[in-house]
Amino acid sequence: MLDNLVNLSTHERLVEVNKALSSGMFVHVRRMLQQLPPEDIALLLESCPHAERKNIWQLTDSEQQGEILEELNEDARDSILALMDTENLVAATEGMDTDDLAYVLSGLNDSAYQEVLAQMDAQDRHRLEQALGYPEDTAGSVMNTDTITLRPDVTIDVVLRYLRLKGELPEATDALYVVNKHDKLIGEVALATLLTVDTASTVMDVMDNTRKSIPVAMAEIEVAKIFERRDLISAPVVDQNDRLLGRITIDDVVDIIREDADHKMMGMAGMDDDEDTFAPILKSTKRRTIWLTVNLGAALLASSVSNMFEATLSEIATLAVLMTIVPSMGGIAGNQTLALVIRGMAVGHIGDSNARTLIMKEAAIGLLNGLIWALLVAVAVVIWKGDVNIGYVIAGAMFINLSVAGLAGVCIPLIMNKLKIDPALAGGMALTTVTDVVGLFSFLGMATIFLRA
Amino acid sequence: MLDNLVNLSTHERLVEVNKALSSGMFVHVRRMLQQLPPEDIALLLESCPHAERKNIWQLTDSEQQGEILEELNEDARDSILALMDTENLVAATEGMDTDDLAYVLSGLNDSAYQEVLAQMDAQDRHRLEQALGYPEDTAGSVMNTDTITLRPDVTIDVVLRYLRLKGELPEATDALYVVNKHDKLIGEVALATLLTVDTASTVMDVMDNTRKSIPVAMAEIEVAKIFERRDLISAPVVDQNDRLLGRITIDDVVDIIREDADHKMMGMAGMDDDEDTFAPILKSTKRRTIWLTVNLGAALLASSVSNMFEATLSEIATLAVLMTIVPSMGGIAGNQTLALVIRGMAVGHIGDSNARTLIMKEAAIGLLNGLIWALLVAVAVVIWKGDVNIGYVIAGAMFINLSVAGLAGVCIPLIMNKLKIDPALAGGMALTTVTDVVGLFSFLGMATIFLRA
Numbered sequence: 055m056l057d058n059l060v061n062l063s064t065h066e067r068l069v070e071v072n073k074a075l076s077s078g079m080f081v082h083v084r085r086m087l088q089q090l091p092p093e094d095i096a097l098l099l100e101s102c103p104h105a106e107r108k109n110i111w112q113l114t115d116s117e118q119q120g121e122i123l124e125e126l127n128e129d130a131r132d133s134i135l136a137l138m139d140t141e142n143l144v145a146a147t148e149g150m151d152t153d154d155l156a157y158v159l160s161g162l163n164d165s166a167y168q169e170v171l172a173q174m175d176a177q178d179r180h181r182l183e184q185a186l187g188y189p190e191d192t193a194g195s196v197m198n199t200d201t202i203t204l205r206p207d208v209t210i211d212v213v214l215r216y217l218r219l220k221g222e223l224p225e226a227t228d229a230l231y232v233v234n235k236h237d238k239l240i241g242e243v244a245l246a247t248l249l250t251v252d253t254a255s256t257v258m259d260v261m262d263n264t265r266k267s268i269p270v271a272m273a274e275i276e277v278a279k280i281f282e283r284r285d286l287i288s289a290p291v292v293d294q295n296d297r298l299l300g301r302i303t304i305d306d307v308v309d310i311i312r313e314d315a316d317h318k319m320m321g322m323a324g325m326d327d328d329e330d331t332f333a334p335i336l337k338s339t340k341r342r343t344i345w346l347t348v349n350l351g352a353a354l355l356a357s358s359v360s361n362m363f364e365a366t367l368s369e370i371a372t373l374a375v376l377m378t379i380v381p382s383m384g385g386i387a388g389n390q391t392l393a394l395v396i397r398g399m400a401v402g403h404i405g406d407s408n409a410r411t412l413i414m415k416e417a418a419i420g421l422l423n424g425l426i427w428a429l430l431v432a433v434a435v436v437i438w439k440g441d442v443n444i445g446y447v448i449a450g451a452m453f454i455n456l457s458v459a460g461l462a463g464v465c466i467p468l469i470m471n472k473l474k475i476d477p478a479l480a481g482g483m484a485l486t487t488v489t490d491v492v493g494l495f496s497f498l499g500m501a502t503i504f505l506r507a
Numbered sequence: 508m509l510d511n512l513v514n515l516s517t518h519e520r521l522v523e524v525n526k527a528l529s530s531g532m533f534v535h536v537r538r539m540l541q542q543l544p545p546e547d548i549a550l551l552l553e554s555c556p557h558a559e560r561k562n563i564w565q566l567t568d569s570e571q572q573g574e575i576l577e578e579l580n581e582d583a584r585d586s587i588l589a590l591m592d593t594e595n596l597v598a599a600t601e602g603m604d605t606d607d608l609a610y611v612l613s614g615l616n617d618s619a620y621q622e623v624l625a626q627m628d629a630q631d632r633h634r635l636e637q638a639l640g641y642p643e644d645t646a647g648s649v650m651n652t653d654t655i656t657l658r659p660d661v662t663i664d665v666v667l668r669y670l671r672l673k674g675e676l677p678e679a680t681d682a683l684y685v686v687n688k689h690d691k692l693i694g695e696v697a698l699a700t701l702l703t704v705d706t707a708s709t710v711m712d713v714m715d716n717t718r719k720s721i722p723v724a725m726a727e728i729e730v731a732k733i734f735e736r737r738d739l740i741s742a743p744v745v746d747q748n749d750r751l752l753g754r755i756t757i758d759d760v761v762d763i764i765r766e767d768a769d770h771k772m773m774g775m776a777g778m779d780d781d782e783d784t785f786a787p788i789l790k791s792t793k794r795r796t797i798w799l800t801v802n803l804g805a806a807l808l809a810s811s812v813s814n815m816f817e818a819t820l821s822e823i824a825t826l827a828v829l830m831t832i833v834p835s836m837g838g839i840a841g842n843q844t845l846a847l848v849i850r851g852m853a854v855g856h857i858g859d860s861n862a863r864t865l866i867m868k869e870a871a872i873g874l875l876n877g878l879i880w881a882l883l884v885a886v887a888v889v890i891w892k893g894d895v896n897i898g899y900v901i902a903g904a905m906f907i908n909l910s911v912a913g914l915a916g917v918c919i920p921l922i923m924n925k926l927k928i929d930p931a932l933a934g935g936m937a938l939t940t941v942t943d944v945v946g947l948f949s950f951l952g953m954a955t956i957f958l959r960a
Contacts, residue, residue: 065858072860093736101856103864214702223699226740228681245698246676249667282765283546285758287679287740304757305738308764312735315768316850319931322775323846324839331851332864335871339879342843342872346836346880353835354887360828368824375813375820378831378943382806383799386777390795393776397769398784403554405518407525411556411785418788419795426792427799434807478772490831 092121129330384489391463420460549578582783837942844916873913904950
C-alpha cells in the first residue's frame with residue numbers, strides 16, 4: 055500500500071490517510087506524506103475540513119512545509135498559517151522564491167508579519183520588501199528576480215563555459231537576457247539557441263531582439279493575455295527605462311489564468327474565488343450574506359412593481375399564475391448575451407471600434423427572439439388558459455422584455471467596463487433586475503390596460 | 508502611422524484598418540497586415556462582422572494564412588474556410604504541426620476534407636490520419652510528434668555535437684527524451700541540464716527518470732491538471748507499453764485551460780463556447796433557442812405550481828405580489844453552493860471520500876441561511892404589508908426553500924457527475940427549477956393552509 059500512494063488519486067489517498075489517522079497510525083501517515091510531492095499534499099489539505107487538516111499538517115515533514123504553503127489556495131493557507139509559530143514560519147520560508155514568499159506572508163496579520171520579518175536574514179528581507187513594493191496583481195508582484203544576464207559582446211563559447219561553471223539554472227529558465235552596461239534589456243538568447251548556434255559567434259549575433267518585454271506596472275491579467283497570444287514560456291520584466299528587473303514564468307501565468315477563470319465563474323454566483331471548499335460553516339454563511347442581501351433588494355424591487363398592480367392581480371388571478379414566465383425568459387436571453395459580451399471583452403474582441411456593431415447585432419437578435427417567443431408562449435398560454443386576450447398581453451410583454459434583454463445584455467457590461475466595475479461580478483444581478491422589472495411591468499401593465507373590466 | 512501599427516491595441520488597429528478599407532486603400536491595408544504577427548491578425552478577424560472579415564482576409568499574405576487559421580477560434584475558422592478553395596488550403600496547411608493541421612481541417616465538411624487530403628503530400632497525409640485517429644479531447648489529439656530522442660549510453664558531448672549539427676530545435680522544446688532500443692521512454696534530459704553538467708557524463712547519468720509521462724488516451728483536461736499541478740513546460744506522451752509517441756507543450760495546455768474556463772462560463776448561460784462574438788444574427792438566434800426552450804419548460808412548470816393555488820391567489824392578491832421573493836432567494840443561495848461545488852470538483856477537492864462532509868456542511872449553511880433570511884424577510888414584509896400572518900408564511904417558506912437550496916446545490920452536481928452530465932452546463936437550470944418549484948409550492952401551500960378564510 056505504501057509504495058502505491060503516489061499512484062492513487064487524491065481521494066483514494068485521502069481515504070487511506072483518514073483510515074490511518076483514525077486508527078492512530080501517525081508514524082505510518084508521516085511516511086505516507088513523505089512520499090508525496092508538496093503540491094499533492096496541498097491538494098490533500100484543501101480537500102479536508104479544518105480539524106482533519108490540522109492533524110495532517112502536523113504530520114508533514116518540516117522540510118516540505120514551505121513548498122506546501124506556496125501551493126495552497128489563500129483560504130487554506132490562512133488556516134495553516136494560524137497553526138504555525140514565527141520560528142516555524144521563518145524556517146519554512148527560508149530560500150523561497152520572492153513571489154512565493156510574498157504570497158505566503160500576505161496571509162499573516164500585521165504583528166505576525168513584523169515578527170517574521172524581524173527574524174529573516176537581511177537579504178531575504180530586502181528581496182521581500184522590494185517585491186511587496188509592487189502593487190498587487192501587477193507584473194512586479196508575480197515576477198522573480200533570479201535572471202541570468204549576458205553582455206552582448208561575449209562569445210557563446212564563453213557563455214557555455216560560464217553556465218557549466220555555475221552548474222545550475224533557475225527553475226523554468228528557457229532564455230538568458232542580454233543587457234547593456236546600463237542594465238538596459240536589449241535582447242534574449244534562448245537555451246535552444248545556445249545549443250544550436252556556432253560557438254564562435256557573439257551573444258549580439260544570435261540574440262533575439264524582437265521579443266516583447268513586460269512593463270513592471272502592467273496588470274497581471276494583461277501579462278497573461280500576452281503569454282497566451284504569443285505562446286511564451288517566460289518573459290523579461292523591465293522598468294520604465296527598459297532596465298531589467300526580473301522575469302515572469304509560464305507556471306505563474308497558468309495560475310493567473312486559472313484564478314481569473316475561477317474568479318469569473320464564482321463571481322457570477324456572487325462568491326469569492328478564494329472561498330475554501332471546506333471552510334467552517336459560520337464563515338461561509340457570513341461570506342454569502344452580501345450577495346443574498348443584494349438579491350433581496352432586487353427581489354423586493356420586483357415585488358414593488360407587482361404591488362403597483364395589486365388591484366389588477368386581485369381581479370384576475372390567472373395573471374399571478376403567468377406573471378413569472380416573461381421575467382424568467384428575459385433573464386435567460388439577457389444572460390446569454392451578457393456571457394458572450396463578457397467573454398468577448400476578456401479575449402479582446404470588443405472595444406470602442408465595434409461596440410456599435412455588437413449592440414446592433416444583439417438588439418436584432420433580441421427583436422427576433424422577442425417575435426419568436428412571443429408567438430410560442432402566446433400559443434401555449436391560449437391553449438392552456440383558453441383566453442385569447444391573455445395571449446395577446448403575454449405576447450406583447452414577451453416581445454418588449456426580450457428586446458430589452460438583448461440590449462441590456464450588451465449595454466450593461468459595456469457601461470460597467472467604462473465605470474471600472476467588473477461585469478463578471480455584478481453584471482448578472484443588474485441584468486436580472488432589469489429583466490424582472492421590465493418583464494413584470496410590461497406584463498401587468500398591459501394586462502391592466504387591456505384586460506380589466 | 509504604418510510603423511506604429513504593431514504598438515496599437517487591437518481596437519485601435521481595427522479603427523485604422525477600417526478607415527483604410529472604407530477609403531479603398533487596399534494596398535495600404537495589405538502593408539499594415541504584413542507588419543502584424545498572425546495571432547494579432549486572427550484577433551482582428553475575430554473582432555469584426557463577417558462582411559468585413561472577408562475583406563480583411565483577402566488582403567492577408569498567403570504565407571501567413573496557415574498560421575492565422577491555426578489561431579482562429581472554431582466559428583471564425585469555419586467562416587474563413589468557407590472563403591478558401593482546396594488549392595489555397597493545401598498551400599496554407601503545408602508543413603503545419605500535426606495538432607494544428609488536425610484543428611484547421613476539422614472545420615471542413617467531408618467532401619472538402621477528402622479533396623484537401625487527396626492533394627496533400629504523402630507524409631503530411633500520414634501524420635494527419637494518425638493524429639485524427641486519436642479521440643478528440645485526449646492527449647493524443649493535442650500532442651506533437653516532433654520530439655528529439657536520445658539513447659542512454661551516449662555522452663553529453665556527443666549530444667551537444669549532434670544538436671549543433673542539427674542547427675534547430677522544435678518549438679517550445681525544453682527537454683529531450685531518452686528511449687531504450689524498444690522505443691520505450693526511460694527518462695528525459697532538460698536543456699538546462701545539457702548546459703550545466705559535465706560533458707563527459709552519459710545521458711543515463713544525468714537524465715531525470717522521475718517525471719511523469721502522459722498516457723495517450725488521457726483526457727486533455729486531466730493533462731492540463733497535471734501540467735498545472737507540476738508546473739510542467741512539456742511532457743512526453745506514451746502508449747500503453749510506455750513507447751514514446753510525442754509530446755505536449757504548455758502553449759497547448761494554456762489553450763485547453765482557457766477553453767475549459769470559457770466552456771464553463773458560457774455553459775452556465777446556456778451558450779456554446781465556440782460562439783463567434785460577431786456571428787450572423789440568424790445563426791446566433793438559432794443557437795440560443797435550445798436554452799430558451801428548456802427555460803420555457805421550467806417557467807411553465809413553475810407556473811403550473813402557482814396554478815394549483817389560483818383560488819388562494821384570487822382571494823389574497825398580496826400573495827401574488829410577494830410570491831417571487833422566496834424562489835429568487837433560493838435560486839441565489841443554491842447557485843452559490845453550486846458554483847463552489849463545480850469549482851471544487853474541477854480542482855479535484857471533491858470525491859467520494861469527502862462528499863458526505865460537504866453535503867453536511869452545505870446543508871448546515873442552508874439551514875442557517877434559512878433561519879437568518881426567514882427572519883429578515885418576515886420583518887421586512889410585516890413592516891411593508893402590516894400583516895403578521897403573511898410574515899409567518901413567508902418565513903416558513905423561506906426557511907424550507909433555503910434549506911432545500913443548500914442541499915440541491917451540492918447534490919445536483921454530485922449526481923450529474925455520476926451520470927456523466929456536465930454540471931457546469933445543466934446544473935444551474937436544474938437548480939433554479941428546484942428552488943422555483945419548492946419556493947412557490949411552500950409559500951402558496953402554506954398560505955392556502957393558514958391564510959384562507
